[in-house]
Structures are given as structure tokens and as C-alpha cells.
Amino acid sequence: MKIGIYHRRVSWNTSGGVSVYLQEIAAQLAKEHSVTVFSSADEQVAPKLADSDVNVITYDRSVMAKRLEQLTQSKLAPEKIDSLSLFLSGVLRGMRSDIRSQCDVLLTGFPVDDILVSNLVNIPCIFQYHSLDVINKGTKIHDFVSSSELTIANSQSIADRLQTEVRIRTNGVVEPGVDYEFFSEGKQSVLPDQGVSIVFVGRLIKNKGVQDIIKAISNEPQFQLHIIGEGEYEKNLMRICSKKSVSRRVTFHGRKPRSKVRDYLCSADIVCHPSYDETWCMTNFEAMAAGSPLITTNLDTICQYADHEENCLLVEPGNPNQIQESLQRINENPEFAKDLIDGGRKTSKKYSWESQANDICKHIRNCL
Missing domain, CATH: 3.40.50.2000 (Glycogen Phosphorylase B;)
Incomplete structure (x- = not known):
């Protein structure tokens, strides 16, 4: 054909x-x-x-x-x-x-x-x-x-x-x-070794919930947020960073080619994608294949493949407090984080x- x-x-x-x-x-x-x-x-x-x-x-x-x-x-x-x-x-x-x-x-x-x-x-x-x-x-x-x-x-x-x-x-x-082999073979050293690195990948629009990550880390100085993507909401996010006094701990990397996105996902200590509305969210699959613990939202569409405490942690959309608690839980429990990683890899291999x-x-x- x-x-x-x-x-x-x-x-x-x-x-x-x-x-x-x-x-x-x-x-x-x-x-x-x-x-x-x-x-x-x-x-x-x-x-x-x-x-x-x-x-x-x-x-x-x-x-x-x-x-x-x-x-x-x-x-x-x-x-x-x-x-x-x-x-x-x-x-x-x-x-x-x-x-x-x-x-x-x-x-x-x-x-x-x-x-x-x-x-x-x-x-x-x-x-x-x-x-x-x-x-x-x-x-x-x-x-x-x-x-x-x-x-x-x-x-x-x-x-x-x-x-x-x-x-x-x-x-x-x-x-x-998801291309499991591609995302599982990324470099793990593209992020600075400063604090606990959180990575978000996606369009910078309000419905992606990046503002909730920023609010979640405002009282957690150990977390560094790396934002991969661009969009019309970027200036708003920068203003929120300034208001929350976290501008020094949030880096806007802009849009990157797929090979670089893979490396950021592989290098992340935690991947966070707290979207308000999704049809599927390929970034979640890519994070699972990359071997990073994932925090995402409990939308019906995401729950088709995401199991709370099995392959990710699920939070309610628009809830920075739950994101903060989930970040702390993963950071303070390395064995639990490893279990999430193993569960995520098993899930990503199915698709x-x-x-x-x-x-x-x-x-x-x-x-x-």
C-alpha cells in the first residue's frame, strides 16, 4: 500500500x-x-x-x-x-x-x-x-x-x-x-547534580498543571524543577516562580529534540505530569520506559494504564499539596521509588x- x-x-x-x-x-x-x-x-x-x-x-x-x-x-x-x-x-x-x-x-x-x-x-x-x-x-x-x-x-x-x-x-x-528501547537507553547525566531533580515535559499551557508543581516545591528547597517545552503560558509560569520565590530553582529549557527529551527523562529523579485534561499522555509512558518514578493525575484516561503505588503515584488535578506529599514520599523512600520504576517499565513494555x-x-x- x-x-x-x-x-x-x-x-x-x-x-x-x-x-x-x-x-x-x-x-x-x-x-x-x-x-x-x-x-x-x-x-x-x-x-x-x-x-x-x-x-x-x-x-x-x-x-x-x-x-x-x-x-x-x-x-x-x-x-x-x-x-x-x-x-x-x-x-x-x-x-x-x-x-x-x-x-x-x-x-x-x-x-x-x-x-x-x-x-x-x-x-x-x-x-x-x-x-x-x-x-x-x-x-x-x-x-x-x-x-x-x-x-x-x-x-x-x-x-x-x-x-x-x-x-x-x-x-x-x-x-x-512507546519505543521502550529508545527511552531506556538515554544518558543519565544531563542535569546538574544539585538537589532532587523534577522534570516536566510538555506544552506550556495552563491545563498541563506546571503551576501546581511550582507551588508544590515552594516550601521544599531540596527540589529543582526542569521544564522542557514551550507555549503561551510560559510567562505566567515565570511570574508564579517569582511570586513563590523559586525562580532560582526552576529552569526553563525550551523545546528539545526527542533524543534530548529522552536524556532529561532518564536523568530525572522524579518526572511529574499533573495535567488537568489528557487523552492519553505519551510523556507518562516515556517516563516509565526511561526508568524514572512518575507522578501524574488520576484522570480516567490516564487510569487506563496508571496504577497508584504500582507504576506511579496519582494525584488529583489542581492539587499542589498532593504533589508535594508525593514528591516527599518518593524522595524519602528509595526502595518505594525503585518499585514504582519497576512497575512503570513493565507497563511501558506492553505498548x-x-x-x-x-x-x-x-x-x-x-x-x-
């Missing part, structure tokens, strides 16, 4: 979340099929793709992005600017014929991408929901306007919410996986990208 994957950041070296999911799926599918990814040319191609048999086609969208920002007076969300500028730049550079010649089927993972591309090309398209954020008033409009043959979700929780909240029935679920790619193939065959 000739399979295409379209996403504005699918080829990027420093992206996380959906982009990593699509990179891993692409690399696995390319072992048995012809796979082409279509992406913007903003960054160097990720090693996961460069070292695989995946064909990467990128389009320079920089000029178009600036024009759209001027036309909309920067009122459009950045991700929509990204999506529209890639599509328009791609169309001007022959993307339609590229997709036709390279693909029997096309996978998309962002609603605006799906609407635009599924109506551009005359081949079957499959749209996958990757985030709860896109389930809103516009979801029904997207479903009506999209020309995709199938709709799938990356977790059962998304599928359930689509059914109950907007009455959209998906055609199946394909969950994320391979190979099996997830096989599930994707089943859906592809259904629409060919």
Missing part, C-alpha cells in the same frame, strides 16, 4: 505529542509499505523519519504564514495559521499532484488539515482525533464538511466523549505506544508501536 500522512509538524525534530505519534506510526508502516509524510519545512527532519524508509516531502510556508498573520491581524490561533499556510503553500507548489502520485490513502490528525486536504484530493482519507481540545462547538461542522472516509480516535475516552457530547461515532481506536501500526493498517484496508 501507498500511505500518506499529512500534518504541519509531522517531520519536525523538536515536536511532541501528535507529531511523535505520527512519526512512530510512519516509521513502523514504512517497514512493509510505501509511506510519505507531508509537512512544513520549518525544521530539520526528525531522526525517526530520516533513519527510516519514510519519504518526506516538505513545503516552505514562511512567506504565506506572514501574509496570513497580517491579513488576520494575528487573531487566528497559531496552529490554524500553521495549517492554512502549509495548505496554501503546498497547493501552490504542486502538493495535490504529489499526494495523488504518492498515496492510495491519506491520514490526517488536525481538523483544519482534514477539512482542507480531504476535499482537495480524490483518494480515501482517514481522520484521527488526538486531543480533547478539538471536541467543541465546531466538531459537528468539521464532521459535516470533512470528506474523510473513516474517523478514528487515539483513546477510548475520546471516542466516548465524541459519542456522548456531539454524537459522532468513530470507526475505531488506535492508542499511542509497542508495531501493534499500533498494525491496527492502523486494518482501518486503511477497510477504506481501500
